[in-house]
Amino acid sequence: MMQANHPAxxxxxxxxxxxxxxxxxxxxxxxxxxxxxxxxxxxxxxVGQGETVDQVCLVADGMAAQFDQMRDGRRQIxxxxxxxEMCDLQSIPSPTAGWGITSLTPTTVLHIAHAxxxxxxxxxxxxxxxxxxxxxxxxxxxxxxxxxxxxxDARAGMAHLFCEFGVRxxxxxxxxxxxFRLLATQEQLGEALGVTPVHVNRSLKALRQDYISxxxxxxxxxxxxxxxxxxxxxxxxxxxxxxx
Amino acid sequence: MMQANHPAxxxxxxxxxxxxxxxxxxxxxxxxxxxxxxxxxxxxxxVGQGETVDQVCLVADGMAAQFDQMRDGRRQIxxxxxxxEMCDLQSIPSPTAGWGITSLTPTTVLHIAHAxxxxxxxxxxxxxxxxxxxxxxxxxxxxxxxxxxxxxDARAGMAHLFCEFGVRxxxxxxxxxxxFRLLATQEQLGEALGVTPVHVNRSLKALRQDYISxxxxxxxxxxxxxxxxxxxxxxxxxxxxxxx
DNA sequence: CGTCGGTTTGACACCGGTCAAGTGACGTGG
DNA sequence: CCACGTCACTTGACCGGTGTCAAACCGACG
Numbered sequence: 001m002m003q004a005n006h007p008a009x010x011x012x013x014x015x016x017x018x019x020x021x022x023x024x025x026x027x028x029x030x031x032x033x034x035x036x037x038x039x040x041x042x043x044x045x046x047v048g049q050g051e052t053v054d055q056v057c058l059v060a061d062g063m064a065a066q067f068d069q070m071r072d073g074r075r076q077i078x079x080x081x082x083x084x085e086m087c088d089l090q091s092i093p094s095p096t097a098g099w100g101i102t103s104l105t106p107t108t109v110l111h112i113a114h115a116x117x118x119x120x121x122x123x124x125x126x127x128x129x130x131x132x133x134x135x136x137x138x139x140x141x142x143x144x145x146x147x148x149x150x151x152x153d154a155r156a157g158m159a160h161l162f163c164e165f166g167v168r169x170x171x172x173x174x175x176x177x178x179x180f181r182l183l184a185t186q187e188q189l190g191e192a193l194g195v196t197p198v199h200v201n202r203s204l205k206a207l208r209q210d211y212i213s214x215x216x217x218x219x220x221x222x223x224x225x226x227x228x229x230x231x232x233x234x235x236x237x238x239x240x241x242x243x244x
Numbered sequence: 245m246m247q248a249n250h251p252a253x254x255x256x257x258x259x260x261x262x263x264x265x266x267x268x269x270x271x272x273x274x275x276x277x278x279x280x281x282x283x284x285x286x287x288x289x290x291v292g293q294g295e296t297v298d299q300v301c302l303v304a305d306g307m308a309a310q311f312d313q314m315r316d317g318r319r320q321i322x323x324x325x326x327x328x329e330m331c332d333l334q335s336i337p338s339p340t341a342g343w344g345i346t347s348l349t350p351t352t353v354l355h356i357a358h359a360x361x362x363x364x365x366x367x368x369x370x371x372x373x374x375x376x377x378x379x380x381x382x383x384x385x386x387x388x389x390x391x392x393x394x395x396x397d398a399r400a401g402m403a404h405l406f407c408e409f410g411v412r413x414x415x416x417x418x419x420x421x422x423x424f425r426l427l428a429t430q431e432q433l434g435e436a437l438g439v440t441p442v443h444v445n446r447s448l449k450a451l452r453q454d455y456i457s458x459x460x461x462x463x464x465x466x467x468x469x470x471x472x473x474x475x476x477x478x479x480x481x482x483x484x485x486x487x488x
Numbered sequence: 489c490g491t492c493g494g495t496t497t498g499a500c501a502c503c504g505g506t507c508a509a510g511t512g513a514c515g516t517g518g
Numbered sequence: 519c520c521a522c523g524t525c526a527c528t529t530g531a532c533c534g535g536t537g538t539c540a541a542a543c544c545g546a547c548g
Contacts, residue, residue, distance in 0.1 A: 050480050068387060068390070068391040070391070070395055070476060071476055075395075076390055076391035079387075093373050093380060094377050094384075098388060098478075099387055099481075128369075128372065131376075132337045132376045133337040133338050135379070135383065136334045136338045137338075139383035140341065140343075143323075143386060144312060144342060146390050146393060146438075147312040149393045149394045149438060150393045150438020151312075151314055151319075185527090186526075193394070195504070195505085196504075196505060198506080198528090199504055201528060202529090204527095205529095232314060232315055234342075236340070236342045237342025238342075241340065397535070398535080429494065439536070439537085441494090442536090442537075445496060446496095449497095
């Protein structure tokens with residue numbers, strides 16, 4: 001069923017407002033977008049790799065990820081998307097992407113037509129700029145991610161990922177930076193960090209000894225300062241200062 | 245000296261036209277941009293990490309890279325920029341970035357003011373969309389890069405990087421995909437792939453035995469089909485189909 | 489001819505991959 | 519209510535790719 005004023009739109013707007021300034025009319029225009037809500041089970045490929053799309057995916061519940069798949073089936077996750085985040089805003093100017101989108105947990109997605117979003121972006125340049133800026137945030141996160149994979153050992157990379165999750169979830173209203181629910185499996189974390197699930201387990205064990213607890217799918221960071229030091233975490237790259 | 249009609253602008257326009265459709269007026273507007281040409285020696289940080297800028301960098305000669313630096317000084321390169329490519333178009337909507345820009349060889353950069361580019365993007369929505377699309381290409385390359393680092397051994401990652409360089413240079417008119425000049429040092433390649441320079445050397449040695457020659461800073465790929473198979477290279481992610 | 493940045497090679501150590509076994513939580517069906 | 523299957527987590531033993539350190543080589547350039 002197509003419906004406007006879906007609660008996920010309000011979360012999406014909040015995320016945009018973290019970085020972009022939009023007036024009342026522009027905010028109302030975004031809240032008035034119409035979308036189709038779909039439920040997907042865990043491990044469902046919502047968008048296949050290389051597929052061309054005419055709509056975007058807004059996470060309304062659960063958790064999704066962008067991935068690149070090798071011929072042997074191994075995957076590299078290149079982005080996580082939490083509730084209120086848009087998986088493929090970049091598909092508006094570029095509807096064919098080299099990656100796929102998959103659900104990491106049972107997930108509800110609100111699909112919104114490119115045509116409607118493009119219309120908004122043209123009618124309200126501030127919205128167009130906010131959309132562009134939103135895709136840049138994802139690119140910035142990905143750049144930091146690359147150095148996580150390439151230049152840190154698994155323990156530090158994992159710590160950095162947890163710092164990022166904490167800050168992002170706090171900004172999305174999904175928890176505190178030092179305490180948040182994380183439904184990803186160790187295999188999925190490994191796919192993000194470029195290590196095997198076995199080694200994710202070893203790294204988590206090491207982190208639990210000194211810095212965090214991770215029980216009932218809830219991460220608790222005991223000492224934020226010490227933990228960010230291990231991770232070499234500097235939130236600049238999340239672009240949380242309002243720019244527009 | 246500020247000057248319009250710099251030859252690098254023509255190359256930049258060609259790159260935009262690979263993926264975006266622009267009419268004569270729009271093309272003329274881009275060619276008429278005014279910029280300041282600056283020369284930088286090798287290993288000069290043109291934009292420091294975390295710096296806020298009010299202009300962009302267009303590579304007019306040489307080669308530049310985006311990087312993220314760890315506290316101990318090690319760097320991860322997250323993008324290479326060849327002649328005609330824009331290093332930080334994304335700084336228009338988001339002037340503070342988490343990364344830096346450095347020269348890999350003696351490099352000439354044309355600096356163009358944000359204000360002028362923003363003016364174009366607002367006056368001509370097709371140009372705004374072309375700019376957005378251009379930043380998405382960089383993000384797409386980076387996503388593929390991440391799986392290179394995380395999910396391939398050094399030899400396959402290097403092969404993929406060379407395939408990408410070949411296709412990009414061919415499209416920029418800087419060589420053929422199977423034969424192109426590459427001025428990067430082995431240390432710089434290692435910073436891109438997340439391995440040490442010593443191991444870059446070992447990987448290159450292995451590739452030279454079977455697939456390529458690399459002398460006088462010129463890469464020759466003997467059998468494109470076999471090489472892309474080793475690299476698992478599929479050019480979809482370079483978004484070379486014209487979209488707008 | 490000497491210096492310097494970049495390349496090449498070898499010896500050795502270690503992080504993370506691989507393989508295998510076992511545990512525990514949970515949902516389903518008898 | 520319990521037996522069972524499934525999925526994720528955990529742990530240990532061993533191995534290989536990559537890092538580290540060190541030395542030599544090489545071409546460009548002054």
